[in-house]
Amino acid sequence: MMPCHNLYYSSDHCFVADFDKVISPISVAHFSQHKLVDLLLKKLEGIGFQTYLPDEIGSSTQDLVLENKILMGHECSSIQLTDDGILVGASFNNAGRMQERKIHCGLLLGADGARSTVRELAGINMKGQKDLQKLVSVHFLSRDLGKYLSRERPGMLFFIFNPDAVGVLVAHDLEHGEFVLQIPFYPPQQMFEDFSTKVCEEIIVKLVGWEPTDVQVLDIKPWAMHAEVAEKYIGCNNRIILVGDAAHRFPPAGGFGMNTGVQDAHNLAWKLCLLQNGVASTSIIQTYESERQPVAHFNTELSVENFKAAMSIPATLGLDPTVANSVHQVINSSLGSIIPRNLQKTLLEGLFSIGRAQLSDYVLNEKNPLGSSRLARLKSILDEGKSLQLQFPAEDLGFRYELGALDAEDCAEATCEAERQKHSKRSREYVPSAKVGSRLPHMLMRALSTSNEGVFSTLDLVSGDKPEFALIIAPLKESYDLARAMLKIADELKLSAKICVIWPQGSVDAKVRGSRSELAPWTNYVDVEEIPRASVNSWWETCQINRKSVILVRPDEHIAWRTESDRVKDADSEIRRVFSNVLCLATTIQ
Numbered sequence: 001m002m003p004c005h006n007l008y009y010s011s012d013h014c015f016v017a018d019f020d021k022v023i024s025p026i027s028v029a030h031f032s033q034h035k036l037v038d039l040l041l042k043k044l045e046g047i048g049f050q051t052y053l054p055d056e057i058g059s060s061t062q063d064l065v066l067e068n069k070i071l072m073g074h075e076c077s078s079i080q081l082t083d084d085g086i087l088v089g090a091s092f093n094n095a096g097r098m099q100e101r102k103i104h105c106g107l108l109l110g111a112d113g114a115r116s117t118v119r120e121l122a123g124i125n126m127k128g129q130k131d132l133q134k135l136v137s138v139h140f141l142s143r144d145l146g147k148y149l150s151r152e153r154p155g156m157l158f159f160i161f162n163p164d165a166v167g168v169l170v171a172h173d174l175e176h177g178e179f180v181l182q183i184p185f186y187p188p189q190q191m192f193e194d195f196s197t198k199v200c201e202e203i204i205v206k207l208v209g210w211e212p213t214d215v216q217v218l219d220i221k222p223w224a225m226h227a228e229v230a231e232k233y234i235g236c237n238n239r240i241i242l243v244g245d246a247a248h249r250f251p252p253a254g255g256f257g258m259n260t261g262v263q264d265a266h267n268l269a270w271k272l273c274l275l276q277n278g279v280a281s282t283s284i285i286q287t288y289e290s291e292r293q294p295v296a297h298f299n300t301e302l303s304v305e306n307f308k309a310a311m312s313i314p315a316t317l318g319l320d321p322t323v324a325n326s327v328h329q330v331i332n333s334s335l336g337s338i339i340p341r342n343l344q345k346t347l348l349e350g351l352f353s354i355g356r357a358q359l360s361d362y363v364l365n366e367k368n369p370l371g372s373s374r375l376a377r378l379k380s381i382l383d384e385g386k387s388l389q390l391q392f393p394a395e396d397l398g399f400r401y402e403l404g405a406l407d408a409e410d411c412a413e414a415t416c417e418a419e420r421q422k423h424s425k426r427s428r429e430y431v432p433s434a435k436v437g438s439r440l441p442h443m444l445m446r447a448l449s450t451s452n453e454g455v456f457s458t459l460d461l462v463s464g465d466k467p468e469f470a471l472i473i474a475p476l477k478e479s480y481d482l483a484r485a486m487l488k489i490a491d492e493l494k495l496s497a498k499i500c501v502i503w504p505q506g507s508v509d510a511k512v513r514g515s516r517s518e519l520a521p522w523t524n525y526v527d528v529e530e531i532p533r534a535s536v537n538s539w540w541e542t543c544q545i546n547r548k549s550v551i552l553v554r555p556d557e558h559i560a561w562r563t564e565s566d567r568v569k570d571a572d573s574e575i576r577r578v579f580s581n582v583l584c585l586a587t588t589i590q
């Protein structure tokens with residue numbers, strides 16, 4: 001939504017497919033990060049973790065055993081490689097005095113955000129574009145504003161450009177009036193310290209255009225926008241692994257930041273678990289980098305492109321942010337050392353205010369030729385959907401791993417697809433795929449066996465609580481042979497695995513019982529039929545495979561391997577070969 005003083009344009013970013021849950025069992029949601037963190041902590045407590053404040057674990061600074069402990073108020077401040085791991089210094093405030101505890105661990109995951117200390121201590125550099133923009137983020141409450149927007153202009157994201165101020169308002173919760181405002185600023189003439197609570201309240205009033213009575217500023221923080229990816233995700237002899245913003249930081253345009261980080265964690269968790277259990281080899285850690293780093297590069301470019309698309313709106317209105325940056329650079333380079341800082345500040349703010357005058361009703365009106373042509377251009381950008389995009393199903397769900405913990409297939413085709421994606425970065429439709437490396441397509445299934453009633457998504461086939469593999473087959477003799485071999489070898493390897501047998505619609509009970517005799521003595525299988533949906537292809541059509549195909553799904557729901565079962569000569573040795581590749585073992589499992 002983009003209100004000027006009197007102009008207001010809105011655009012709807014909701015897709016019907018989201019709410020029909022066609023491509024995913026879950027629809028897109030807008031959820032504040034601080035609420036998500038609380039939920040995650042609750043979930044961790046539910047599985048036996050406990051949070052501790054510094055004074056709850058005493059002030060011993062020596063070698064703390066961390067099992068199931070979440071140390072609040074601690075920061076990684078030093079690392080030291082040892083013969084068998086890494087000694088981490090965690091600093092905490094003890095009655096006003098900073099102290100450091102030592103924690104000895106085998107691995108250190110740096111999930112400490114865009115300004116990652118762990119990344120810095122590991123000496124890993126970021127590559128890309130730095131400091132695209134400095135911003136101040138203001139978290140505030142105002143039920144008054146929430147009520148007004150719910151009534152007059154319901155929306156989530158408000159790009160506000162007016163002659164008095166410029167900012168982006170994120171409405172986290174209109175009902176309770178919770179907002180976060182982003183305001184660009186230009187140091188050293190404008191400093192973060194200039195943004196006191198009072199100044200922020202004034203800016204809110206300027207942007208809103210009237211004075212909400214109950215604005216309560218909760219937090220004011222500076223941040224810098226970058227478009228960078230860590231040159232490597234793994235350092236210090238496989239002892240340090242970067243995850244989330246520590247590994248990549250994008251402009252927040254398109255919702256890729258947190259989502260890419262969650263995907264990183266999803267990719268890494270099962271690999272670490274199998275490594276700890278002694279099932280996978282250490283080199284499985286490297287597949288985390290080879291699978292995730294290309295996704296981060298792709299999402300960085302996409303976020304930059306999307307950010308530029310968002311900025312095409314102010315540029316069209318005569319308020320080009322690149323001009324603001326150039327003016328700022330000129331002042332820095334030519335006047336920086338000649339005139340005092342406060343004069344530079346006055347000059348910069350004067351120039352910005354002249355720029356914002358382009359947004360006044362005098363300029364932006366239909367009677368003014370310049371104003372009317374700008375408004376026409378603005379309308380065409382919005383009508384053609386060329387401004388900020390908020391939904392990227394093709395990229396959020398359709399990314400595919402080419403090299404990694406999988407049994408790769410048809411490389412030429414994979415490369416070709418990567419090229420195609422590189423050249424077409426705007427939001428595209430998500431096309432489900434069952435190619436190796438893709439995320440398993442979502443389809444609703446109904447369990448047929450009486451012991452296992454219920455409807456579930458194919459994405460919920462593998463357990464969420466432990467690393468589990470699943471083999472999806474049709475009830476055909478050769479496919480059952482592969483399934484039996486897979487259950488046997490998984491058992492030898494102490495891997496959790498299950499079979500999913502997809503029966504044709506309306507298969508009778510007696511037939512379905514066939515799986516029991518085919519798969520005996522194993523019982524970890526489920527017989528299912530798909531739930532037909534109008535306008536949605538069958539499972540086999542969606543996957544573009546035939547019923548002889550079998551698909552091995554990894555614990556993170558990406559496809560590790562697929563084949564046609566009648567092509568496999570020796571099921572046992574084929575499954576051994578596949579698991580050796582997926583677990584990155586140096587030699588084939590015997």
Ligand SMILES: Cc1cc2nc3c(=O)[nH]c(=O)nc-3n(C[C@H](O)[C@H](O)[C@H](O)COP(=O)(O)OP(=O)(O)OC[C@H]3O[C@@H](n4cnc5c(N)ncnc54)[C@H](O)[C@@H]3O)c2cc1C
Pocket residue numbers: 033074075076077111112113114116117118137182223243244245246252254255256257258259260261
């Ligand atoms: C304005 C804005 C809007 C955004 N909107 C979206 C969006 O709509 N969708 C989306 O997907 N992403 C969005 N993002 C990006 C998203 O916020 C980040 O990608 C995400 O928070 C990264 O998660 P993280 O856990 O890697 O890092 P963070 O969320 O930064 O968490 C890092 C944690 O590490 C802690 N920490 C820091 N240093 C240390 C240390 N030395 N030792 C121990 N702990 C430490 C911090 O206290 C913090 O708790 C947005 C970002 C911004 C700035």
